[in-house]
Amino acid sequence: MTKEALQKEIQKKRSYLCVGLDTDINKIPAHLLKTDDPIFEFNRQIIDATADLCVAYKPNIAFYEALGTKGWESLQKTLEYIPDDLFTIADAKRGDIGNTSRLYARAFFQELDFDSITVAPYMGRDSVLPFLDFPGKWVILLALTSNPGSRDFQQLPINGEGRSLYEQVLEISQQWAGHDQLMYVVGATQADHLANIRKIVPDHFLLVPGVGAQGGDLEAVSRFGMNKNCGLLVNSTRGIIYSGSGLDFAEKARTSASEIRNQMSDYLEKFL
Numbered sequence: 001m002t003k004e005a006l007q008k009e010i011q012k013k014r015s016y017l018c019v020g021l022d023t024d025i026n027k028i029p030a031h032l033l034k035t036d037d038p039i040f041e042f043n044r045q046i047i048d049a050t051a052d053l054c055v056a057y058k059p060n061i062a063f064y065e066a067l068g069t070k071g072w073e074s075l076q077k078t079l080e081y082i083p084d085d086l087f088t089i090a091d092a093k094r095g096d097i098g099n100t101s102r103l104y105a106r107a108f109f110q111e112l113d114f115d116s117i118t119v120a121p122y123m124g125r126d127s128v129l130p131f132l133d134f135p136g137k138w139v140i141l142l143a144l145t146s147n148p149g150s151r152d153f154q155q156l157p158i159n160g161e162g163r164s165l166y167e168q169v170l171e172i173s174q175q176w177a178g179h180d181q182l183m184y185v186v187g188a189t190q191a192d193h194l195a196n197i198r199k200i201v202p203d204h205f206l207l208v209p210g211v212g213a214q215g216g217d218l219e220a221v222s223r224f225g226m227n228k229n230c231g232l233l234v235n236s237t238r239g240i241i242y243s244g245s246g247l248d249f250a251e252k253a254r255t256s257a258s259e260i261r262n263q264m265s266d267y268l269e270k271f272l
């Protein structure tokens with residue numbers, strides 16, 4: 001999906017919501033366990049209930065890998081079920097020597113036809129470039145993550161001017177690709193860094209996980225993170241998909257997604 005197409009969807013739906021599909025066999029409603037593929041069945045109902053409210057879906061690959069071949073099958077079926085006009089993100093956080101990254105890229109962009117993948121930048125340029133060899137596909141580079149451990153390395157000053165590691169990631173990686181192929185992960189819990197981040201990457205999309213269960217502030221993220229085209233995909237997972245645990249779980253998920261989407265619609269009016 002192109003940047004323009006994604007922006008158009010955001011405007012059409014008045015939403016920059018990404019719904020996370022971290023589907024945990026131990027958390028899904030009990031009645032689904034009787035079906036052939038409970039993980040897919042859960043995802044199918046969540047997608048049916050939320051597709052008109054969001055612009056992206058982000059399965060976290062760990063939840064599928066943990067189930068072995070059955071998990072990969074559920075992931076593939078889920079990906080195929082997501083309507084074409086929604087952006088898909090493989091939250092896989094890959095990155096290795098170039099020869100290996102090439103195979104990761106093939107797995108997620110060719111075997112599974114994801115629009116994008118999250119990549120860890122720690123191993124540098126040659127570990128990221130193979131993911132950028134796929135026209136029409138996106139790399140979402142981890143910059144400033146939502147977890148407390150982001151202070152351990154990402155926020156450490158690494159040169160004489162006091163620039164932190166995450167700021168260097170944002171600056172240097174812009175030499176590798178443009179804002180039509182590269183996005184960055186910035187945690188919603190890091191809203192106080194967003195104004196600074198926007199000075200370094202004014203035009204890039206930011207994938208912002210951490211509203212809902214992690215307590216990130218959607219208003220602050222929107223106020224400081226939006227650019228002239230919105231430029232945000234804000235993810236919520238547990239806060240949406242586990243809103244209910246009974247037969248009406250998908251309806252409850254819809255209610256939670258609607259609440260966020262309505263706030264987003266207001267923020268698009270207010271901050272864009």
Ligand SMILES: O=c1ccn([C@@H]2O[C@H](COP(=O)(O)O)[C@@H](O)[C@H]2O)c(=O)[nH]1
Binds near residue numbers: 186239
């Ligand atoms: O910095 C990051 C990067 C990725 N994530 C992932 O996003 C979702 C968040 O789930 P919630 O239930 O809404 O907390 C999950 O897949 C994380 O692995 C992140 O949280 N922070």
